[in-house]
Amino acid sequence: MERLIRFYKNAKGEWYADIPEWDGNEADLQMVEGADELLEWVSVSTNECSLLMADLHMPNAEILKLIYTREENLGGGGDYLLESFRGNYINHKLWLCGVTEFVFKELPEKIYFKEQLVQ
Template sequence: MERVIRFYKNAKHEWYADIPEWSGSIEDLQMVEGADELLNWISANESECKLLMADEQIENAEILNLVYVREENLGGGGDYMLESFRGEFKNHKLWLCNVTEFVFKQLPERIYFKEVE
């Protein structure tokens, strides 16, 4: 499955995913625990970016590897590792909440992503 997702910063410089069909709380769409830092790298500190995200390999994509599935009482979703970014070693850990499962209909072992216009 492939999906383009827009991410944006609010007036407090907090990152959010733009998922129009999400019926839960807006707070559930906030990008925290390392995901916000990754979006700052991708956007070069701009206030918005769009990513093509997929649970199957796409050409020239970065890769997030699932390292831990969190129990619901720990926020659900999963902890992912970004080993490298744009050819540079990062070993960056980030958390993606259960909205990831909503988008992909599962918690993918790998998430491939790249910036799109």
């Protein structure tokens, strides 16, 4: 499954995923615990970016690898590792909440992503 997801930064500098069909709490869409840092790198100091994300291999994509599935009482979702970004070894750990399961219908072992230009 491939999905283009827009991310934006609000006036407080907090990152959110734009998922129109999400009917849960808006706070669940906030990107925290390392995901916000990744979006800063992708956006290169702008307030918005879009990522084409997939649970199947995409050529020339960055790769997030699931390293731990969190129990619901620990926030659910999963901890992922981004070993490299734009060809540089960074070993960056981040958390993606249960909204990831909503989008992909599961918590993927690998999430492939690449930046798409915002138009």
